[in-house]
Amino acid sequence: EAQVTQNPRYLITVTGKKLTVTCSQNMNHEYMSWYRQDPGLGLRQIYYSMNVEVTDKGDVPEGYKVSRKEKRNFPLILESPSPNQTSLYFCASSSSYNEQFFGPGTRLTVL
């Protein structure tokens, strides 16, 4: 089944404790992206990747890191999480200029 998977689905952590949210797709898509969704602010792009080893900043990259060492994986790293990074995070993938396939989301709470 074609899908985008994210782990974990739910995470509660404390300020400053490094964490990684994994994202994997099985559709051989070149493009992958991370978004955060907040009430009243909608879905905002954090980082995106056009292919392996090629990444760039979206609209809200501060406090996040990404890497794309393999085509199927695109992890999101929070080196020192803060409470303002409490949000619902989505990973997505697509082939060029086509619709994106979204993962189920990761609900992160930073205390």
Add this chain to the structure above:
Amino acid sequence: SQELEQSPQSLIVQEGKNLTINCTSSKTLYGLYWYKQKYGEGLIFLMMLQKGGEEKSHEKITAKLDEKKQQSSLHITASQPSHAGIYLCGADGSTYKYIFGTGTRLKVLA
């Protein structure tokens, strides 16, 4: 930078009624996507529009992109409780960047 504004922000309709959601862009749209999201879950792709005047339908949902390519509408005919959720429009903001509207929350009363 390009922005997408959706209206209305929320909508409550009686089952069987028709409804329209609008998405207005601050710049010309080169690719407009409609997604549906169930509360707290991932987004499901509905339709993509690229050409001015283009119209696509899937079951009871029709989406249009106006000739000037700065506005799109999503129309649901004879709404059902299964149509409830959040509808988001998205666009190619620039090369490889995507932007989304803030969404329209739809509730359908049985």
